[in-house]
Amino acid sequence: MADPRGSGVPTRGWLLALLILVGIAGITVLLLALLTNIFERKQEARQSFVRLVEVTEDTADPKVWGQNWPQQYDSYLRTSLPTTTKYGGRGAGASDTGPAEQKLDRDPWLKRIFAGYAFALDYRDRRGHFYALFDQEATRRVTEKQQPGACMQCHASNLPLYRFVGKGDVQKGFEQVSGMPYREAREMKDDKGQPLVQHSVACLDCHDPKTMAVRVTRPGFIAGIKAFKAKQGIADFDPNRDATRQEMRSYVCGQCHVEYYFKGPGKVVTYPWANGIKVEEIEAYYDKEGFTDWVHAETGTKLLKAQHPEFEVWSQGVHSRAGVACADCHMPYERVGSLKVSDHWVRSPLLNLNRACQTCHAVSEKELEARVLNIQDRHHALMQRAAKATTDMLDTIVAAKKRGASEKDLQAAAAQQKKAQWRLDFVAAENSMGFHAPQELARILGEVIDHARQGQLEAERATRKP
Amino acid sequence: MTRKSLVILLIGLLGIPAGVGAFTFVYAKGFSYLSTDPRACVNCHVMNPQYDGWLKSGHRHTATCVECHLPHTGLAKWVAKAEHGFRHSAAFTLQNFKEPIEITPRDREMVRVNCVRCHEGLVQAIADTPGRAHGELDCLHCHSSAGHGAGG
Numbered sequence: 001m002a003d004p005r006g007s008g009v010p011t012r013g014w015l016l017a018l019l020i021l022v023g024i025a026g027i028t029v030l031l032l033a034l035l036t037n038i039f040e041r042k043q044e045a046r047q048s049f050v051r052l053v054e055v056t057e058d059t060a061d062p063k064v065w066g067q068n069w070p071q072q073y074d075s076y077l078r079t080s081l082p083t084t085t086k087y088g089g090r091g092a093g094a095s096d097t098g099p100a101e102q103k104l105d106r107d108p109w110l111k112r113i114f115a116g117y118a119f120a121l122d123y124r125d126r127r128g129h130f131y132a133l134f135d136q137e138a139t140r141r142v143t144e145k146q147q148p149g150a151c152m153q154c155h156a157s158n159l160p161l162y163r164f165v166g167k168g169d170v171q172k173g174f175e176q177v178s179g180m181p182y183r184e185a186r187e188m189k190d191d192k193g194q195p196l197v198q199h200s201v202a203c204l205d206c207h208d209p210k211t212m213a214v215r216v217t218r219p220g221f222i223a224g225i226k227a228f229k230a231k232q233g234i235a236d237f238d239p240n241r242d243a244t245r246q247e248m249r250s251y252v253c254g255q256c257h258v259e260y261y262f263k264g265p266g267k268v269v270t271y272p273w274a275n276g277i278k279v280e281e282i283e284a285y286y287d288k289e290g291f292t293d294w295v296h297a298e299t300g301t302k303l304l305k306a307q308h309p310e311f312e313v314w315s316q317g318v319h320s321r322a323g324v325a326c327a328d329c330h331m332p333y334e335r336v337g338s339l340k341v342s343d344h345w346v347r348s349p350l351l352n353l354n355r356a357c358q359t360c361h362a363v364s365e366k367e368l369e370a371r372v373l374n375i376q377d378r379h380h381a382l383m384q385r386a387a388k389a390t391t392d393m394l395d396t397i398v399a400a401k402k403r404g405a406s407e408k409d410l411q412a413a414a415a416q417q418k419k420a421q422w423r424l425d426f427v428a429a430e431n432s433m434g435f436h437a438p439q440e441l442a443r444i445l446g447e448v449i450d451h452a453r454q455g456q457l458e459a460e461r462a463t464r465k466p
Numbered sequence: 467m468t469r470k471s472l473v474i475l476l477i478g479l480l481g482i483p484a485g486v487g488a489f490t491f492v493y494a495k496g497f498s499y500l501s502t503d504p505r506a507c508v509n510c511h512v513m514n515p516q517y518d519g520w521l522k523s524g525h526r527h528t529a530t531c532v533e534c535h536l537p538h539t540g541l542a543k544w545v546a547k548a549e550h551g552f553r554h555s556a557a558f559t560l561q562n563f564k565e566p567i568e569i570t571p572r573d574r575e576m577v578r579v580n581c582v583r584c585h586e587g588l589v590q591a592i593a594d595t596p597g598r599a600h601g602e603l604d605c606l607h608c609h610s611s612a613g614h615g616a617g618g
Contacts, residue, residue, distance in 0.1 A: 013469060020476050027483040035490040037559055045511055338511050358566050362610055
């Protein structure tokens, strides 16, 4: 029975009290949440990382490092994601699985210039660091052609392998592994039967496990940069000892994103920098060494193959001149809570314009993107023109051969072909579509067109010989 | 329980959020925001580069952060201060802001007014030309590195 005197008023009072109580509780919860948030940020700012596990020179597995440095590891793992820009990546809508887009289909002239060489079989766009080892094993260049253990220098986290083979001496191990057949090096096991090569490019390759300092480990780079510095009058240069931190932030990338060749029967990975790192300086080095990569199937000319010379080309550009390192644009700092972390999702700056560019350029993202694409569009058009000149030259040389021109008759044309193709390949294999050094690359493409048309003229002349 | 004691209990309960709130305010260096000390602007570290730049700049000797980044008249100053404070703390708590940070158009105009306030003697002949209506005489368009950039 209802209380006849109450007439519902006390019930309303209780309800109001309950509402106020809930309100006070809610405010307290929000305040405590804010307090905890502030507390966490303050803690973050105090300590940048906690060493939960010990990492050593033998810790090749990035997952172990990830326990100490989860932010860096998380972004490193993202290198497994497909990314696409106008000229790079795997094409819009590409799925996460399967290999990258075939460059040979996009630019059929590549098949012509690489005739007779493994690159005419399979030559794809890049994927992230995560796939460096996996994609190498899948390419037809490795599955169908015999390749040396030299490839391990860049495609794997290789220090445990080199130390094991060299019995503690990395340099010795590197030299011995370079000469092994690819599969033997890839499948080598230690004394306990554990495989020595299990991981793609990872933490150990660029970081000192004791101090976390950026370091270089690839023996080919260490020898190459020493030779290059010696040319500039700096004797006995050791990047790990003599380079500034900012230089190291480019050298770590220059360990692999460079032009190289396998020297001698031992197949030792060598960077051809003793004479300088410009396109014609490297060419002169090869000429002096008497080195060529393969014989062109259509013309019979001995030619050079260029390998992704990003470091060399960047060195000729304005960003390099201004002291901007690879990592400044490709691994820009990002703030995670109160921490400043460099982004280990190494990728095109076009996908990260605010952090990559706006840190220095106070211009809108739209404007920055337009500037980059403007450079890339012009570069792409010029490169296609240079490629056309090169294939025209090939057509003319082939026609001359058919009409009976001898090797001797075609010597002058072959010399031009070698120069044109080396330059065209140097530009095409470089992964920035012109951006790393627009003017330098345009200069080289200008030379390509000149050499290709000269080669074409020489071939024409050869057919007219009495 | 009587209504009176219920009211006393509820008022007493208000003491909990009041206490937690007061502690949070002090712990978060809340009082520093009522000062003009530039160090308050780097409590959360987001503006470290700007602070570091300012420390080495020419303006350091004559202008602190708020000299340029807040209005100088009574009420407008406190309104702007509260608005900045709320916007920045919300952004940092929710971690949902764009980086590198960018000044808003309204705050940029605030800075321009402050440029003129100090440099009036020098710029009075050009600051008030008709072009101003179209935003053409924005000091920062050319002097974008004043205060905490390469230009000091």
